[in-house]
Amino acid sequence: MPIYFVLLLDILILFFFFGSQILRLAQRPRQRRRTLLRDFEKHFKSRLRRDEDLLTEENQAQLRSLIEEIRQVRLSGDDGAVSSCLSNLASGRTGGRAPATPSYAWIREHLEVLVVALGLAFGIRALFLQPFKIPTGSMQPTLYGIHFVEQETPPPKNFLQRFFAYVNYSRRGVDVVAEESGAVDLSRVTALPSMPFFPTSSVPIGSRQYAVPGTPDTVLRTIYDQYAGKRDTSLFAREEVFLRGYLELGDHLFVNRTSLCFREPRRGDVMVFVTDGLVDPDGIGFGGRFYIKRLVGLPGDTLRITDHRLYVKPAGAADFRLLDGADDPGFDRIHSFTGGYRGYAHMPNTQYLTNNEDTFEVPAGEYFMLGDNSENSKDSRYWGTVPRRNLVGTACFVWWPFSRRWGTVDRVAPMPVETPPTRPAMAAAAYPFLP
Numbered sequence: 001m002p003i004y005f006v007l008l009l010d011i012l013i014l015f016f017f018f019g020s021q022i023l024r025l026a027q028r029p030r031q032r033r034r035t036l037l038r039d040f041e042k043h044f045k046s047r048l049r050r051d052e053d054l055l056t057e058e059n060q061a062q063l064r065s066l067i068e069e070i071r072q073v074r075l076s077g078d079d080g081a082v083s084s085c086l087s088n089l090a091s092g093r094t095g096g097r098a099p100a101t102p103s104y105a106w107i108r109e110h111l112e113v114l115v116v117a118l119g120l121a122f123g124i125r126a127l128f129l130q131p132f133k134i135p136t137g138s139m140q141p142t143l144y145g146i147h148f149v150e151q152e153t154p155p156p157k158n159f160l161q162r163f164f165a166y167v168n169y170s171r172r173g174v175d176v177v178a179e180e181s182g183a184v185d186l187s188r189v190t191a192l193p194s195m196p197f198f199p200t201s202s203v204p205i206g207s208r209q210y211a212v213p214g215t216p217d218t219v220l221r222t223i224y225d226q227y228a229g230k231r232d233t234s235l236f237a238r239e240e241v242f243l244r245g246y247l248e249l250g251d252h253l254f255v256n257r258t259s260l261c262f263r264e265p266r267r268g269d270v271m272v273f274v275t276d277g278l279v280d281p282d283g284i285g286f287g288g289r290f291y292i293k294r295l296v297g298l299p300g301d302t303l304r305i306t307d308h309r310l311y312v313k314p315a316g317a318a319d320f321r322l323l324d325g326a327d328d329p330g331f332d333r334i335h336s337f338t339g340g341y342r343g344y345a346h347m348p349n350t351q352y353l354t355n356n357e358d359t360f361e362v363p364a365g366e367y368f369m370l371g372d373n374s375e376n377s378k379d380s381r382y383w384g385t386v387p388r389r390n391l392v393g394t395a396c397f398v399w400w401p402f403s404r405r406w407g408t409v410d411r412v413a414p415m416p417v418e419t420p421p422t423r424p425a426m427a428a429a430a431y432p433f434l435p
Helices: 003-026 029-051 057-076 079-091 105-127 159-169 216-227 329-334
Strands: 129-133 146-150 171-177 190-192 200-205 208-213 241-249 252-256 270-274 290-297 302-306 309-313 359-361 366-370 391-400
Touching: 003 159, 029 057, 029 079, 057 079, 105 129, 129 391, 146 216, 159 171, 159 241, 171 208, 200 216, 208 241, 216 241, 270 366, 290 309
Parallel strands: none
Antiparallel strands: 129 252, 146 241, 171 241, 190 200, 200 208, 252 391, 270 290, 270 391, 290 366, 302 309, 302 359
8 A cells, every 4th residue: 555545544543533632732722712612512402402302391491592692602702701601611600501410421421322333333243344354374465364574674662653553554563582592482382461452472482581472372373484394493592583573463354244135156256154064174173263265166166276276167067167367356366376376276184176187066055165375275175165154245345454455355466476386286196096
């Protein structure tokens, strides 16, 4: 996302939370007094509308008279009259025209606001747009989960820089340098007391403990991604960098729950579904109830992965064809082998699409789901198809962070960097036990 657009969003966010206070501070004393008078006028109008059925006709007439008097004074431009009126209102000298405020009225007012806000939020969530957070990297680079970004230079320690890095890009700085030689004890990574929404964990290196942003599971996954197959974590030298960079908290998006009320799922949709009733054959289980994948197979489709490309034979068709931009632009990106897209992979321990010749026919009323990060995605290759009743809706809008993926889901072209597959395409001969 362009930096000027990020700055504009920052300004809008600050204005949303602090705009009225900023505007008041910028006012001259005379303008500020008239603004305060307008606030009293609005307060009494709100009181009249809210309690009209509880007030007597005499009370209503007195309240209307007070509101009109405040309005006339405010519009008169007489500074003396404005100051006098404000003094009377602040001290409660209204000539008995303002009904006494009920005891604990502030509780009722706040509860009313809370109930209305919660009702709207839950209604929108249940019927229209449901917020989700991407927890893993199975859909990268279309959507990013929680991940670590390595940096050569330490992240800034200035509060404002750290604040805006989090607000704009969901980044939490990490800079852990071993203060003494020692091994990383992964069995002793534990959660530290921390503020809500900002989990922090303790990582032991030798006899020292280091605070790292994230839950213990997130920190362990970060260490594994950084060092698995690259180097041993059994010994770090003194002053050697252990982790330096940013923990980014993943894409937060809205899912359109109404889309499936007006049309059937389409091949290529980025879809959220629940794992209820699905069986994981390896016994590890699902990482959560909600999953997000790309729908690649409709009922009646026959699918095949050949040389890292996905082919389909729709119901009634005689031959396989390559899934491409005519089906959904996302397939062109996945088959481009650029910007992090590596095509589709044959993975060990999967049940379906295990080699170049292996095919799978999608049953009626079921859908075949694959992650865009095929080499690191647990999907229908492992546990089979997803029934129609499990579908929640289509991913529609990334609302945070303000990265290049901000906006409509699945629209961003890959970066012009070649990313060939890292796993070999499996020939059928590699599985002699298959028929």
